[in-house]
Amino acid sequence: MNSADNAPHPAHPVVRARGLTMTYGDVPVLHGVDLDIQRGEVFALLGPNGAGKTTTVEILEGFRRRSGGEVSVLGTDPAHGDDTWRGRIGLVLQSWRDHRRWRVAELLHHFAAYYPDPRDPGELLAVVGLTGQAGRLVERLSGGQRRRLDVALGIVGRPELLFLDEPTTGFDPQARHEFHLLVERLAREEGVTVLLTTHDLAEAERLADRIAMLVGGRVRAIGTPAELARRAAARAEVRWTDPDGTPRRERTADPSRLVWELHRDAAGPIPGLEVRRPTLEDTYLHMVHAADREGDGHAPATGELEHGNENESAEVRSA
Ligand SMILES: Nc1ncnc2c1ncn2[C@@H]1O[C@H](COP(=O)(O)OP(=O)(O)OP(=O)(O)O)[C@@H](O)[C@H]1O
Structure with a gap:
C-alpha cells in the first residue's frame, strides 16, 4: 500500500x-x-x-x-x-537524542535529507528562534534552546x-x-x-x-x-468580606442572584467581592482526588465523574 x-x-x-x-x-x-x-x-x-x-x-x-x-x-x-x-509522523520526545557534536544547522540539514519534502532548514531555524545559534555545537545550547531544536527536528519532515x-x-x-x-x-x-x-x-x-x-x-x-472546567464544579464561587471582617465564600449555580442579595442586605458596596468561575485546574484536581479515593473504595463511578458530580463541588455557606 x-x-x-x-x-x-x-x-x-x-x-x-x-x-x-x-x-x-x-x-x-x-x-x-x-x-x-x-x-x-x-x-x-x-x-x-x-x-x-x-x-x-x-x-x-x-x-x-x-x-x-x-x-x-x-x-x-x-x-x-x-x-x-x-x-x-513527527516526534518531539521527552529525552534528548544525543547529537552533541553536531552543529545546529548541520543537524537540521541531515534530518531534512531523510524526508521527501522537508521544510527549508534556514526558515525552520527562524521559526523556532535559533537563527543566531545555527553554527553552534548542540552541546553548547541551553536546555531551552535544545528543546527548540527538538521541535525543529520534529517538524522538519512536514x-x-x-x-x-x-x-x-x-x-x-x-x-x-x-x-x-x-x-x-x-x-x-x-x-x-x-x-x-x-x-x-x-x-x-x-x-x-x-x-x-x-x-x-x-x-x-x-x-x-x-466543557471540562464546567464539569466537575458547575457552581461558581462567590467570595466577600462581612462587615465584621469575616471572610466568606459560597458555591452557587446562580452567582448573580447571590451578589444581588448581598448588595440588597448590605445596602452598599461589598468589600472583597469576587466571583470565581470553575477552572480547568478545579476539574483536574477533582478527577485526581476522586481516583485516589477510588483506590480506597470511596469514589463515584466513572460515568458519574464524566457527567459531573454536583455534590462533590457543592459547598454550604461557610463562615
Ligand atoms: N518500561 C516499563 N516497565 C514497567 N513499568 C513501566 C514502564 N514504563 C512505565 N511503567 C509504569 O507504567 C505506569 C505509567 O507510566 P507512564 O510513563 O506511561 O506514565 P506518565 O503518565 O507518562 O507519567 P509522567 O507524567 O511521570 O511522565 C507507571 O506506573 C510506570 O511506573
Missing part, C-alpha cells in the same frame, strides 16, 4: 483507540483507553505522574506493543507501521501528525509563548494534527481544542477546556 491508500478519510479520525490496554509484566497500567483525534485538532493528554500518558503515546507512535485493544494512526495499526507511515511529549519543559515564558504560536500555526494553517502531553494546565487550556484527562490508566473526562 502506498501512503495515499493509507491517508485518513476526512471523516475518519487521525488517531483512534478502542479498549487500549497495557500491562508491564503483570502490572496493568492502561485499562481500556478510547480516543478519537480528528485531523487538524490539537489534543492534549493530561494526567498526573504515572497515569499512563507516555505509555499511550509510545503505543500510538509504534514504539511500544500494546497488550490489547484496537489502535489506528493515520489509517494504520502502529504495531505494523512502515517507513512511509513513520515519515508522516508531519501530518505531530506528537509533543511535554514540549515546553525548560522553556522561558517568551519561548513558551512563541512555541504556542508555532503549534497554533501548524494546526490552523497547515492542518497538522497535534497530540500533546503536558503537566501545564494553562498550556493545555491555551492550545488544546480538546483535552483527555488520564488518571490511573483510564480516561476520566474528555472535552473542550471550557
